[in-house]
Each structure stands twice: as C-alpha cells, then as structure tokens.
Amino acid sequence: MARRRLDLTFPPRQATKAIAYHLVKDFDLVPNFLRAQIQPGQQGRMLVEVSGKRDAIDAAVEFLGREGITVSEAASDIRLDTEACVSCGLCTAVCKPGALTLRESDFSLVFDKDQCVYCEACVSACPRRAITLTF
Amino acid sequence: MSKSWEEINARIASGEAVVVTAEEFADIAKSDGLRSAARRVDVVTTGTFGPMCSSGVFLNFGHSDPPIKMGAITLNDVPASGGLAAVDTYLGVTEPSRTKGIEYGGAHVIEDLLKGKSVHLQATGPGTDCYPRTSIDTWVTLDDLNQAYFFNPRNAYQNYAVAVNSSDTAIYTYLGPLLPRIGNATYCSAGALSPLLNDPTYRTIGVGTRCFVAGAPGYVAWEGTQHNPNQTRDEHGVPVAPSGTLAVIADLKQASPEFFSAATFTRYGVSSFVGIGVPIPVLDEDIAETLALTDADIRATIFDYGVGRRSRPSFGTVSYADLRSGRITVEGRTVPVGPISSLPKARRIAEVLKGWVSERKWQLAPPLQPLPQPGSQGVRPLEIRNEEAI
Incomplete structure (x- = not known):
C-alpha cells in the first residue's frame, strides 16, 4: 500500500467531473479529500490524499492528466516564514495531527508536511502571521 | 558560604x-x-x-517650524497618546490600527522603527499662541527622534x-x-x-x-x-x-x-x-x-x-x-x-x-x-459601584 498527496487543478470545463468515483471504481484507491475549491464554470482545485497500490496511483495520475487535470505533488502548500517565526510554539498547541512540533533538543519548530491535514488552525493561531497556506 | x-x-x-x-x-x-x-x-x-501586553514606548519627535502642540496623534495610523507635552507621546503595544485593526498595532509600529523603517506621523493640535500649527503630516525614523525609550x-x-x-x-x-x-x-x-x-x-x-x-x-x-x-x-x-x-x-x-x-x-x-x-x-x-x-x-x-x-x-x-x-x-x-x-x-x-x-x-x-515582599500587598479587584454607593 502506498499513500500520496495530490494537488489537482481542474480547467473550468472539468470542474464538475466525478473524480472520486473514478479513483475508487477504476483504480481501487481510497481518496481522502483534504481541501477543495470547486465552482461550476471556474477553475477548481482539490487536495486529495490517495491510498492504494503504487501502480494504481501512477495509473490514476495518468488518467487524471488525460482528463485535462493538472496533477502535482502536494508539498509546499503550507509555508513557514522562518524570519518572522520566533519559535514561541503556540501553533503546536492547536495542531491536532501533530504536524507542528517542537524539537526536544532546542525547542525549535519542526513542520512535518506528511502529517498536515491543511486544517489551517495554525494559520490564525500564529501571533507572528508567519504561517500561510497558498491553497 | x-x-x-x-x-x-x-x-x-x-x-x-x-x-x-x-x-x-x-x-x-x-x-x-x-x-x-x-x-x-x-x-x-x-x-x-513571551507576549507582554503592558509594554510601550515614550517618544519625543522634536519641534516642527512653526511648532505644533500635538493632540490627536497617529503613527502608521495607530493612535498614540496626545495627553503629554507638545511633541511627547506614549505608544502602547496593544493599540490597534484605525484601518487594519488588530493585524497592525502599536507593537508593529515599534518593530518597524527598530527595523529602521520610516513611520508615517500625523497629528492635529488646537493651535495656540506658542504652538500655532494645527496639523502635521510627515515621516520619521528611530534615528530622527530625540528620545525613544521603553517604559x-x-x-x-x-x-x-x-x-x-x-x-x-x-x-x-x-x-x-x-x-x-x-x-x-x-x-x-x-x-x-x-x-x-x-x-x-x-x-x-x-x-x-x-x-x-x-x-x-x-x-x-x-x-x-x-x-x-x-x-x-x-x-x-x-x-x-x-x-x-x-x-x-x-x-x-x-x-x-x-x-x-x-x-x-x-x-x-x-x-x-x-x-x-x-x-x-x-x-x-x-x-x-x-x-x-x-x-x-x-x-x-x-x-x-x-x-x-x-x-x-x-x-x-x-x-x-x-x-x-x-x-x-x-x-x-x-x-x-x-x-x-x-x-x-x-x-x-x-x-x-x-x-x-x-x-x-x-x-x-x-x-x-x-519590590513589595510577600505579605506586604496583594492585588485589588475593581468593584462596580454606582454614584450613590460612594
């Protein structure tokens, strides 16, 4: 079993396509939709974590591409401005999945993107406004 | 020992x-x-x-020509106290901006001053014989100020x-x-x-x-x-x-x-x-x-x-x-x-x-x-009284 986070950008005409159905039915994947911005007739974006066989995920990515959907690895959606951050640690108190933690040795802030579910709790909690979500 | x-x-x-x-x-x-x-x-x-809300700075801007007795003062649109002498002010860190609200306040003005940035000073005054000017609009940096100190x-x-x-x-x-x-x-x-x-x-x-x-x-x-x-x-x-x-x-x-x-x-x-x-x-x-x-x-x-x-x-x-x-x-x-x-x-x-x-x-x-030692004083609450009760 593999797990990947995909950032899907839909052209306006594709924004209403039933993607979840195809991911499940055709590729036997388990999709977990973390964020979505879909408006009929406009460009849409979806952040989805898919679990399943590695080959099936590759095939699904190919399928999405053929459907006109731009697929990129979701990696840089949460940004931490390290110049502004003072390592106070408040964000770690609201991060339920444990993506933001303080390193035990020096209490500097560590962000583990794999754990992040893009709930945005940290964005408004940060008193330095050092955390931004680009999606 | x-x-x-x-x-x-x-x-x-x-x-x-x-x-x-x-x-x-x-x-x-x-x-x-x-x-x-x-x-x-x-x-x-x-x-x-840590965050310390009860913080702020006293500033002295120096006198313009003609001079002004500053009453309503803002720095980058954040109100500062006009209740001191003509060109003295106290800027508290928690004061919010009139336009940006709590996303920019007194603390942000102080941080900008510390970073060497120019800050927009606007003030009005009543106009008096000794301070005839009634308004001022200028920019200041930390270096321009006569005194600037935390209290x-x-x-x-x-x-x-x-x-x-x-x-x-x-x-x-x-x-x-x-x-x-x-x-x-x-x-x-x-x-x-x-x-x-x-x-x-x-x-x-x-x-x-x-x-x-x-x-x-x-x-x-x-x-x-x-x-x-x-x-x-x-x-x-x-x-x-x-x-x-x-x-x-x-x-x-x-x-x-x-x-x-x-x-x-x-x-x-x-x-x-x-x-x-x-x-x-x-x-x-x-x-x-x-x-x-x-x-x-x-x-x-x-x-x-x-x-x-x-x-x-x-x-x-x-x-x-x-x-x-x-x-x-x-x-x-x-x-x-x-x-x-x-x-x-x-x-x-x-x-x-x-x-x-x-x-x-x-x-x-x-x-x-x-400092007051243990046993010497505590913290008093603020009771809500009406005029008849005093």
Whole structure:
C-alpha cells in the first residue's frame, strides 16, 4: 500500500467531473479529500490524499492528466516564514495531527508536511502571521 | 558560604567572574553539589521572551517650524497618546490600527522603527499662541527622534497560568486559541530560565536592578502593575501561579528586533514579545537553591478560561517539565499543550546577558528599593459601584 498527496487543478470545463468515483471504481484507491475549491464554470482545485497500490496511483495520475487535470505533488502548500517565526510554539498547541512540533533538543519548530491535514488552525493561531497556506 | 555584592563586582571587574545561565547552573549543582556550585559561580543569567501586553514606548519627535502642540496623534495610523507635552507621546503595544485593526498595532509600529523603517506621523493640535500649527503630516525614523525609550509597566511575569477551555465552543484568548472540551492547553513562561522564578522572594531584583530589555541595557524601574507577592508558594518559596511582575525602562535606540516582535492574537488583539533577562548574583546557598531549580521542580496552575469570570476554576498544577513534553493530563484526559513563550529566545537572552556581565563587565548592585515582599500587598479587584454607593 502506498499513500500520496495530490494537488489537482481542474480547467473550468472539468470542474464538475466525478473524480472520486473514478479513483475508487477504476483504480481501487481510497481518496481522502483534504481541501477543495470547486465552482461550476471556474477553475477548481482539490487536495486529495490517495491510498492504494503504487501502480494504481501512477495509473490514476495518468488518467487524471488525460482528463485535462493538472496533477502535482502536494508539498509546499503550507509555508513557514522562518524570519518572522520566533519559535514561541503556540501553533503546536492547536495542531491536532501533530504536524507542528517542537524539537526536544532546542525547542525549535519542526513542520512535518506528511502529517498536515491543511486544517489551517495554525494559520490564525500564529501571533507572528508567519504561517500561510497558498491553497 | 556567602559572597558580598562587592566581592562579586570585584571578580567581574577583574575578568575572573564565573557567569553561567540558570540552566547551566542547575547542571553544575546537580553534578558538583549545591555548595560547590554556589562557591564557584558568581552570577547566573536568566531570560524570557513571551507576549507582554503592558509594554510601550515614550517618544519625543522634536519641534516642527512653526511648532505644533500635538493632540490627536497617529503613527502608521495607530493612535498614540496626545495627553503629554507638545511633541511627547506614549505608544502602547496593544493599540490597534484605525484601518487594519488588530493585524497592525502599536507593537508593529515599534518593530518597524527598530527595523529602521520610516513611520508615517500625523497629528492635529488646537493651535495656540506658542504652538500655532494645527496639523502635521510627515515621516520619521528611530534615528530622527530625540528620545525613544521603553517604559513597560508590566513585564516578566513570575510564573503564569496554564490555560484550558472546558466550554463547548472554541475561544480565542491572550493565551491563544483554546479548543472546546479541554481539547488543548497553552502556557506562557520560560520556567527555570524565567528571571523572577530564580529569585522568588525578590532578594536581588528590585528598583534599580540592571537588566536586558529587548536587546538594550535597561533597568527595573518599579514593581510591575498587578505585582502580587502573596500568591500561593511551593516548598521552595516559588509561586505556583501568576505573581510578581517588573516595570522596566530601556533605550529603544539600543534595542533589537531580534528581541522585540509584534504579535497578533486572533480575535483577541495586539501584543508584543519582549525579551527580558536579569543577572542574579550567587550571594549564598539560599539563593543558589532556587537558581538550581529545574523545570521538573517548578509548577504552574491550570485554569479554565472557558469560564469568563475574574476568578477561574482550577484543575490543579503541572510541572514545567510535563508542559515541555507537549502532552499533559487534565481531568483524566491527555491533551496537546504548547508554549507561547519562546524557549530558544529565552536561552539566547541568557547567553547574551552572560557576555554583558563577563565582557562588558556589568557591575551589579543591590536594589535601591526592594519590590513589595510577600505579605506586604496583594492585588485589588475593581468593584462596580454606582454614584450613590460612594
């Protein structure tokens, strides 16, 4: 079993396509939709974590591409401005999945993107406004 | 074993003084014993870097031609006090911008000044015989100002609350967002590095004590507002809840944006992280004992901020070592806990202060006047009275 986070950008005409159905039915994947911005007739974006066989995920990515959907690895959606951050640690108190933690040795802030579910709790909690979500 | 202030100052002057941080002192006391540590070490440095709302700066702009008696004053659209002499003002860190609200406030203006940026000064005045101008619109930098100094009425709280929320909705506080049904906890102290936790009964810290304020050399000016020496104390005499406070003064022009950072707490308001550090002389084994305390020895009280009253219910106490672990147990539930006071910055301040004492040869002095001692005064509440009742 593999797990990947995909950032899907839909052209306006594709924004209403039933993607979840195809991911499940055709590729036997388990999709977990973390964020979505879909408006009929406009460009849409979806952040989805898919679990399943590695080959099936590759095939699904190919399928999405053929459907006109731009697929990129979701990696840089949460940004931490390290110049502004003072390592106070408040964000770690609201991060339920444990993506933001303080390193035990020096209490500097560590962000583990794999754990992040893009709930945005940290964005408004940060008193330095050092955390931004680009999606 | 005891050492006098004069003996310690002589060792500082000759470059022989042994100066360590409070964390290092605890390690030395653990390995060599308290008596040996107290004999060998002369000065212990402390540090804290947390949001301190009761902070601000006095500024003097100099006189324009023709001059103005400034009444309504704004800096980058943040109101400053016009209730002083013609071109003097006090800018408090929590004052929100008239246009950007709490996303930009007095603290952000001060941070911009510290970063060398030009700040938009606008003011109006009544127009008098000696101050004929009625309005002014100009830009100033920190270098342009005659005087610019911090006067922070309440900094360096001696211990603080651990905040949780037992209500059914999330609340937004000066201790950050608190999730419903005790979904998380926050705390705000440098623990074993915190200045007043190392000198819990204010033996060496008092009016006139030299200290580090936002990167500048400064002084303890007075007891801080809401200074409460009568808080419950543990077996070491260390308070287990918010207690003593310091009012401090220091030159803004010598401060650094590394140790002063504006802050916005969502749905609460503006504040500022202020770096404070105080050097403490190791006079005898009594003070060495509290200097050697670690996060495992110091406790804070968990308060329920879900109850919007002056007195909040408590869920007992927890050690700073437990708080630092990132998880604590409250009412039988394990919840994530995060700090608001930066430990990396507190450590850095204690390190910088070591250099000031050993290399700049900062002489230490006993308080010119002690802070109010345990038993002397408490904190009064504000009662709501009508005119007939007075």
